Amino acid sequence: MKTAKRLLTVxxxxxxxxxxxxxxxxxxxxxxxxxxFEYSPNxxxxxxxxxxxxxxxxxxxxxxxxxxxxxxxxxxIEPGKVTQVRIVAPKAGTYEFHCDLFCGEGHEDMTGKIIxxx
Amino acid sequence: xxxxxxxxxxxxxxxSAVLVLGPRGLAHAAxxxxxxxxxxxxxxxxxxxxxxxPKANPxxxxxxxxxxxxxxxxxxxxxxxxxxGDITHTTDDPKERRKRMAEARDIIxxxxxxxxxxxxxxxxxxxxNGEAFQEYFGKTHxxxxxxxxxxxxxxxxxxxxxxxxxxxxxxxxxxxxxxxxDARIIVLTHRPLWDLYPNWDWWTRDGAKAVDLLMPYKNxxxxxxxxxxxxxxxxxxxxxHAAKGLMFPLPAPGSVPKxxxxxxxxxxxxxxxxxxxxxxxxxxxxxxxxxxxxxxx
Numbered sequence: 001m002k003t004a005k006r007l008l009t010v011x012x013x014x015x016x017x018x019x020x021x022x023x024x025x026x027x028x029x030x031x032x033x034x035x036x037f038e039y040s041p042n043x044x045x046x047x048x049x050x051x052x053x054x055x056x057x058x059x060x061x062x063x064x065x066x067x068x069x070x071x072x073x074x075x076x077i078e079p080g081k082v083t084q085v086r087i088v089a090p091k092a093g094t095y096e097f098h099c100d101l102f103c104g105e106g107h108e109d110m111t112g113k114i115i116x117x118x
Numbered sequence: 119x120x121x122x123x124x125x126x127x128x129x130x131x132x133x134s135a136v137l138v139l140g141p142r143g144l145a146h147a148a149x150x151x152x153x154x155x156x157x158x159x160x161x162x163x164x165x166x167x168x169x170x171x172p173k174a175n176p177x178x179x180x181x182x183x184x185x186x187x188x189x190x191x192x193x194x195x196x197x198x199x200x201x202x203g204d205i206t207h208t209t210d211d212p213k214e215r216r217k218r219m220a221e222a223r224d225i226i227x228x229x230x231x232x233x234x235x236x237x238x239x240x241x242x243x244x245x246x247n248g249e250a251f252q253e254y255f256g257k258t259h260x261x262x263x264x265x266x267x268x269x270x271x272x273x274x275x276x277x278x279x280x281x282x283x284x285x286x287x288x289x290x291x292x293x294x295x296x297x298x299x300d301a302r303i304i305v306l307t308h309r310p311l312w313d314l315y316p317n318w319d320w321w322t323r324d325g326a327k328a329v330d331l332l333m334p335y336k337n338x339x340x341x342x343x344x345x346x347x348x349x350x351x352x353x354x355x356x357x358x359h360a361a362k363g364l365m366f367p368l369p370a371p372g373s374v375p376k377x378x379x380x381x382x383x384x385x386x387x388x389x390x391x392x393x394x395x396x397x398x399x400x401x402x403x404x405x406x407x408x409x410x411x412x413x414x415x
Contacts, residue, residue, distance in 0.1 A: 064279070066316075068316035068317050069317070072316075096317050098317065098318075098319065100279065100280060100319060100323075101278045101279055102208075102240045102244030102245065102275075102278040102280075103245075103278075104208060104210055104245065105207070105208050105209065105210075107208075107240075107244075108318075108319075108376075108377055108378075109376070111376070
């Protein structure tokens, strides 16, 4: 029981910090690919207050992912690896995300939106 | 060199707006007198040599040359010229990157003023950590002193995460320790050191750490580029001035869904493009900033 409590505490701390970690079975996993200069999908719809795991893979080079208006959550997406980011959006709205690792001439176009519904 | 302010204002005969901007905010320059250590320097930014999109700039091959000619035609020549990054437009091909840098360096070499300082932008340095830039334009962070003003060039682009990085921050702190707290300091950089608009990557991830290091110094001013438009902002007592670009203007932060270049206006060629003169007055931490639009002809 104590071990379970400790695990729960770690889970909450990681979630609060927005760190990437292995998906838990209960969370919805949304797979996202990144390549120059787009994410697919680039519009992601989730529910407010419901944790979601974004599971990134890069099809070419290193990219970044950040959502400045969601507590600055960010990740580095390296080719050959699966990168998971757990997000919990507290309220409905549209949150823009973008690549924050300069990746070439179309870098500025590498953007997307997370639409959060009530 | 003595600068007669009237001469300065008449440099291009453009009737440009003149602001005096300094750590104590905005003021008017009407009663400023020339001193023996007054000097003028010119800031050019975001020339994006190698960019090609006729909808944004049908004169992409001529705009940098035009800017150089405009600076050369200034009646009072600046003591030096500084390029605050994105001298070249990015390319994946390292050979092409170096070709663009060589061409840009040659064009800039036509400046009458031979004292030219360079900073990198992410287009120059973001794909190879500044390797090619250093081959053609030298170090990416450095200091120099000019007539009592301490200049600090900060590199916030060679690290593709839009960061200055701990090593350079340590260097910045060490350099600042050598300077009196009331000395005049000008910081030159490419990205804004403050969170101008992070959704468009208009920030420096660890810029606040640099500002914290600068905060104890009374007379600091920051000049930067990156956003292709003027912007004037204060963090505490420190003013930050973004310059116009010299290839294409960008929209105001957050004003449109995407930060794409503002289309060329045939009725107003070169609209939104320009450079600035910055006049430093003896013993005064305020600067006369004159914005010069790039003009047809």
